[in-house]
Amino acid sequence: MATTEAAAEAGHSAGMPQLNFETWPNQIFWLLVALVIIWFVVAKIAIPRIGGILAERNGTIGKDLAAAEELKAKAKAAEGAYTAALENARVEAAKIIAATKAEIQTVLDKATAEADAQIAAKAAESEKRIAEIRAGAEVAVAEVARDTAGALVQALGGQAEPSVIEAAVSARVKG
Numbered sequence: 001m002a003t004t005e006a007a008a009e010a011g012h013s014a015g016m017p018q019l020n021f022e023t024w025p026n027q028i029f030w031l032l033v034a035l036v037i038i039w040f041v042v043a044k045i046a047i048p049r050i051g052g053i054l055a056e057r058n059g060t061i062g063k064d065l066a067a068a069e070e071l072k073a074k075a076k077a078a079e080g081a082y083t084a085a086l087e088n089a090r091v092e093a094a095k096i097i098a099a100t101k102a103e104i105q106t107v108l109d110k111a112t113a114e115a116d117a118q119i120a121a122k123a124a125e126s127e128k129r130i131a132e133i134r135a136g137a138e139v140a141v142a143e144v145a146r147d148t149a150g151a152l153v154q155a156l157g158g159q160a161e162p163s164v165i166e167a168a169v170s171a172r173v174k175g
Contacts, residue, residue: 138173145169 153160
């Protein structure tokens with residue numbers, strides 16, 4: 001029976017040992033020991049390591065920022081050189097364009113002058129031919145007019161003298 005009573009008493013005391021008031025001083029002691037150990041580990045080991053890592057990161061970030069500033073300055077210098085080279089290229093291109101235009105204009109002026117000379121020569125030749133044709137036409141018209149006037153005078157029953165017909169035709173042809 002003693003064993004059944006001990007078992008029954010153990011059953012009553014069974015439950016969560018954290019809530020048993022008889023073990024609280026022991027639990028508080030071990031809690032304090034655990035907190036001291038945790039504080040020691042954190043204060044003496046973890047925090048210095050974290051501080052070292054943060055310092056290393058800050059150093060790396062500082063170096064990276066300095067390198068970025070240096071690269072930014074180099075990029076600005078390169079951009080300035082590029083802009084200057086581009087401007088020089090534009091000026092050089094403008095000079096080349098102007099020289100080419102002047103050369104083309106010279107060639108064009110020369111070709112125009114040659115074409116004008118050829119046109120003037122052909123125009124003079126054409127004027128000469130036109131004058132010859134006109135002179136020939138006037139002679140032919142005068143001759144036809146003389147023949148026609150003589151035939152008309154004879155058809156009308158008269159006799160016309162060649163000198164009178166010549167004078168009449170000459171007066172009419174001249175205007």
